[in-house]
Amino acid sequence: MHDTTISTKDFQMLAGIVYQETGISLSDNKVDLVKARIAKRMRTTRIPSLKEYINVIENDASEFCCFIDAMTTNHTYFFRENKHIEYMVENLPQGPMHRIWSAACSSGEEPYSMAIQLAEAGRKFEIHASDISDTMLETASKGIYPKDRTRSVPVPLVRRYFQQGQNKWDGYFKVKKELREKISFFKYNLISDPPRDEYDVIFCRNVMIYFDHETRQHVVNKLYQSLRPGGMFAIGQSESLVGVEHPFKYLRPSIYCK
Numbered sequence: 001m002h003d004t005t006i007s008t009k010d011f012q013m014l015a016g017i018v019y020q021e022t023g024i025s026l027s028d029n030k031v032d033l034v035k036a037r038i039a040k041r042m043r044t045t046r047i048p049s050l051k052e053y054i055n056v057i058e059n060d061a062s063e064f065c066c067f068i069d070a071m072t073t074n075h076t077y078f079f080r081e082n083k084h085i086e087y088m089v090e091n092l093p094q095g096p097m098h099r100i101w102s103a104a105c106s107s108g109e110e111p112y113s114m115a116i117q118l119a120e121a122g123r124k125f126e127i128h129a130s131d132i133s134d135t136m137l138e139t140a141s142k143g144i145y146p147k148d149r150t151r152s153v154p155v156p157l158v159r160r161y162f163q164q165g166q167n168k169w170d171g172y173f174k175v176k177k178e179l180r181e182k183i184s185f186f187k188y189n190l191i192s193d194p195p196r197d198e199y200d201v202i203f204c205r206n207v208m209i210y211f212d213h214e215t216r217q218h219v220v221n222k223l224y225q226s227l228r229p230g231g232m233f234a235i236g237q238s239e240s241l242v243g244v245e246h247p248f249k250y251l252r253p254s255i256y257c258k
């Protein structure tokens with residue numbers, strides 16, 4: 001029997017750990033979500049009480065990572081908010097090699113969607129894709145997805161860029177090697193890792209929605225430093241930079257330029 005009762009004090013302590021590590025603000029209305037996710041970790045690790053679980057995450061780096069993974073929301077899908085990708089493809093000139101960063105790529109659907117459309121348009125590109133979650137990065141590097149996850153990808157593109165699984169992989173699609181090789185996946189924490197070398201494009205979508213104002217400001221300005229002058233920056237459709245002090249030029253909803 002697992003005792004997953006979370007007192008207000010425990011919740012605040014756990015929320016503090018999550019905030020410090022990821023920048024994610026867990027408000028009080030997330031108590032049930034946090035409880036459910038911790039209960040799942042406790043069942044998986046067979047740790048019988050919350051007190052012991054807290055002790056484990058404080059002392060065991062690997063369970064700490066699993067805990068952080070469990071606290072993040074990884075929902076994504078192929079061709080999500082595709083207007084940003086279409087805009088990028090239309091506006092990147094033919095010819096030079098483009099350096100693109102999908103920051104907070106989750107299980108990889110975003111960078112693969114970019115790669116498919118850039119390849120279709122004949123652009124030269126390399127994509128760097130990062131996330132804080134090891135589990136998501138592992139899924140992303142494998143590039144294997146249940147068939148229904150590819151439902152928004154036009155059928156001819158599924159045929160061109162995915163291999164259909166057989167036997168035990170029936171019902172799965174794997175991104176073809178040539179496309180996978182265009183993307184390098186790596187761990188990057190938007191809160192604590194330093195700015196990176198200049199990119200032509202940065203997508204940081206549907207993660208800042210979980211950040212408070214101060215964290216958003218820190219992340220947006222760090223990503224500004226990681227773009228080359230004239231580079232494009234995209235945030236999620238339901239996100240906003242209103243109230244955030246930043247030097248970006250507004251281009252269109254959720255798209256900015258350095």
Ligand SMILES: C[S@@+](CC[C@H](N)C(=O)[O-])C[C@H]1O[C@@H](n2cnc3c(N)ncnc32)[C@H](O)[C@@H]1O
Pocket residue numbers: 021022023024072073074075076077080103104105106107110130131132133136188189190191204205206207236
């Ligand atoms: C909802 S997904 C967004 C995926 C994709 N960008 C999209 O728009 O569909 C949010 C991702 O942000 C990641 N994340 C949360 N906090 C982070 C941080 N501090 N640094 C890097 N990634 C973070 C989570 O692990 C999760 O995979």
